[in-house]
Amino acid sequence: MEKNLMIYIVSDSLGETARSMATATIYQFENHDQWEIKRFPFVNNKELLNEVLYKAKDNDAMVMYSIVNEELTQHAKEFCEQNEIVYDDLLSSIINKMSKKAGLKPLREPGLIRKMDKSYFNRVEAIEFAVKYDDGKDPRGVLKADLVLVGISRTSKTPLSMYLANRHLKVANVPLVPEVPIPKELSEVDPKRIIGLTNSPETLNRIRVERLKSMGLSGAANYAKLDRILEELDYSEEVMKKLKCPVINVANKAIEETAGIILDILKENGISVYNDFSV
Structure with a gap:
């Protein structure tokens, strides 16, 4: 042999x-x-x-x-x-x-690819979390989240949740509807980990009308009426005051801009934020 x-x-x-x-x-x-x-x-x-x-x-x-x-x-x-x-x-x-x-010197640090892999899997985990706990699907998610977004419909809760997931933040979002009591779990979350989102009545009216049309529905539905929007805004303002959370008006703000404001607030509150924003 x-x-x-x-x-x-x-x-x-x-x-x-x-x-x-x-x-x-x-x-x-x-x-x-x-x-x-x-x-x-x-x-x-x-x-x-x-x-x-x-x-x-x-x-x-x-x-x-x-x-x-x-x-x-x-x-x-x-x-x-x-x-x-x-x-x-x-x-x-x-x-x-x-x-x-x-024209650059190499870092010459062993194991960098493993760190990148870990970053990738953390990002995927955060994205899956955002999907699972989107739009208040399961209120238990607010207790597991790094950040909870609250706001009425069309205040960019879902796109912000997904965007921030790329910073490894596990984000749950909760819709505020006058007829629906807020989840009791929200009262157990540190206000430093809650961000309220609002929008201008005019912007909400325009966005909601377009949303209804895209669904083949009449833009005159109650959902898009200004009176209903003002009612929802008053209700959300009351809820956010009780939660004692920061509030951001997303009107005329790009998702990236709002996300930047949120990240700055989290940093000021001592909450760790992943630094590399490459996706």
Whole structure:
């Protein structure tokens, strides 16, 4: 039986990318079943690196390393060359070329892709939360939320909830309707985590008329009448005073502008807000 060919995967992070590359590559050879891959993650200092490299030398293993630390990368290169170890530096060449192209120095921080993945999943979780607890579907959501938006219909509660979810904020929104009692759970929420939304009567009238028309209904329905809108605005003002929450008039404001005001209020109230707003 032929001796297995060894590949040592060395990384200052998980080493999953390097392992995947090694696995994909060995299948280009007929004897792929004779290759054995060993992964050594979180090798982030010279002592650990030397320990792995000496093992590779003793076992006649090829070394594939994905290390972003420049000092460790250079040390691995010198060790392998001095000890005639077959090696491949998976990152340095591409990092240097990208750095030259971009005219920027690389961060050289291990595990950044995992942090990005965590950011992605946190964002998805927040978006799913916003969908689940949109428009008061389940009042229990207000107790789990980072932020609760309250307001009458057409005050941008839903788009703001979705927009803020991209900042990893779990947002529940509750519609205020004079005929419907507010959820008892709202009284248990810290006012610092509640934002009231309002709008001008004229803007609400215009938006509601257009909304009804888009649904194939008459724009003269009670929902869009000015008297009804004023009644709802008076009711929402009364509720927001009881809740002792900040109130933002969204009239003539873009979603981004209103979201910025909300984030500033949260920061002033000592509530943590995710800083990276890329989506």
